[in-house]
Amino acid sequence: MSGRVLEAGLHLLDRQLVDADGRLAGKVDDLELEFPEGGGPPVVTAILAGPGALSRRIGGRAGAWLEAVANRLRDGDDRRPARVSFGVVKRIESAVDLSVPKADLETNRLEAWTRDHLIGHLPGAGDAPE
Amino acid sequence: MRLSDLLGADVVDQAGRRAGHVHDVRLVQDGPLVGAFGASLRLDGLLVGRRGIGARLGYNRRKMHGPLLVKLAVGWLFHDGRYVDWDRVRSVEEDRILISGSVDDLGQPSPSS
Numbered sequence: 001m002s003g004r005v006l007e008a009g010l011h012l013l014d015r016q017l018v019d020a021d022g023r024l025a026g027k028v029d030d031l032e033l034e035f036p037e038g039g040g041p042p043v044v045t046a047i048l049a050g051p052g053a054l055s056r057r058i059g060g061r062a063g064a065w066l067e068a069v070a071n072r073l074r075d076g077d078d079r080r081p082a083r084v085s086f087g088v089v090k091r092i093e094s095a096v097d098l099s100v101p102k103a104d105l106e107t108n109r110l111e112a113w114t115r116d117h118l119i120g121h122l123p124g125a126g127d128a129p130e
Numbered sequence: 131m132r133l134s135d136l137l138g139a140d141v142v143d144q145a146g147r148r149a150g151h152v153h154d155v156r157l158v159q160d161g162p163l164v165g166a167f168g169a170s171l172r173l174d175g176l177l178v179g180r181r182g183i184g185a186r187l188g189y190n191r192r193k194m195h196g197p198l199l200v201k202l203a204v205g206w207l208f209h210d211g212r213y214v215d216w217d218r219v220r221s222v223e224e225d226r227i228l229i230s231g232s233v234d235d236l237g238q239p240s241p242s243s
Contacts, residue, residue, distance in 0.1 A: 003160035003169055007177065008133050010154060031133035033173060036162055041216045042131060043161040044171040056134050087165030099166050 006092070008044075016095040017049065017084065019102040025084075026107040028096060029053035032083065046083045047096070049107045053081035082106035131222065140226045141178045141214060141233070149212055149233040150180040156213075156239070176214040176227070177239055213239035 006012065008031060017025040026049040033042040055066035083106055084098065091097040102108050119125055133155065141149040154177040161170035214236060220228045 003158045003172075005174075006157045006159070006171065007154045008157055009137060012157075013133070033131045033133065040172075042173045043164075044157060044173075045164075048132065056132070085165070086167055086170060089165070089167045091167075 011092065012047075012096070015092075017047070017098060017107070018095045019098050019100060019105070020090075021101050023102050025098065025102040025105055026050060026082070030057065030081070044086055046085050047089070048081045048083055050082040050109070082109060135222060136176065136227070138225075139222070141176065141229060142226060143229050143231060143233045144220075145232065147233045149214070149229070149236055150178045150210070152227065153177045153179050153211075173216050175216050175239075176219075177211065178214055178236070179211040211239055212236040 012028050012031060015028045017027060019025045028047050028049065030048040030053040031044050032046040032048055034045045035042050051066040051069045055063040057063075058066060088098050088100045088105075089096060090099045098105075136152050136155055139152045141152060143149070156174045156177060157171035158174045159169050159171055161172035164170040212233070214227075214229055218229045218231060220230050
């Protein structure tokens with residue numbers, strides 16, 4: 001084997017995503033794999049993150065509740081979890097470093113919603129330093 | 131396909147014999163190029179075993195540094211770990227993965243690091 005060898009559950013799942021500015025951007029909750037067009041074994045094409053992805057790993061009623069939360073944040077009926085294309089992964093070490101800022105990521109939805117609909121309405125919320 | 135479709139799935143040969151559950155999957159970074167990451171991670175095979183406990187702790191990897199008694203106990207617990215090369219996978223169904231050949235000719239996983 002010429003390339004680096006990883007075990008997905010051990011080295012990737014539950015790892016912290018860190019954006020280009022060093023900010024925390026979610027966790028690796030699942031991986032998306034696709035069969036390449038020219039044939040051959042599947043390759044990892046994206047990291048899936050957030051409640052929509054985690055709900056499938058948890059299962060049961062807790063998972064169903066999480067999935068409902070994820071769907072609440074989505075426009076329309078699209079049931080995709082937040083997807084981070086592997087094209088923006090820079091490096092996998094103890095965390096997964098990304099080459100883009102978190103604002104560019106779908107994983108930002110939950111945090112943005114929470115900020116806008118919950119935290120933003122608290123007195124003094126506008127005074128918080130960045 | 132998602133990783134979660136594979137993890138925990140029952141691995142069965144065409145005679146219906148069970149090899150165990152998927153504990154983890156091995157990825158090798160030699161697939162088609164993808165962005166700044168370089169070669170993408172190709173699914174090489176499945177790490178399969180009967181016992182579910184502790185596999186995620188990493189104790190079933192060969193090069194474990196630890197107290198001798200722990201290593202011996204855990205070595206015994208995971209001695210039946212098997213490796214399924216991806217090219218032996220015939221189909222991935224809900225909670226079940228069908229492989230070609232017999233579970234008896236599955237080898238042990240080579241050390242990953």
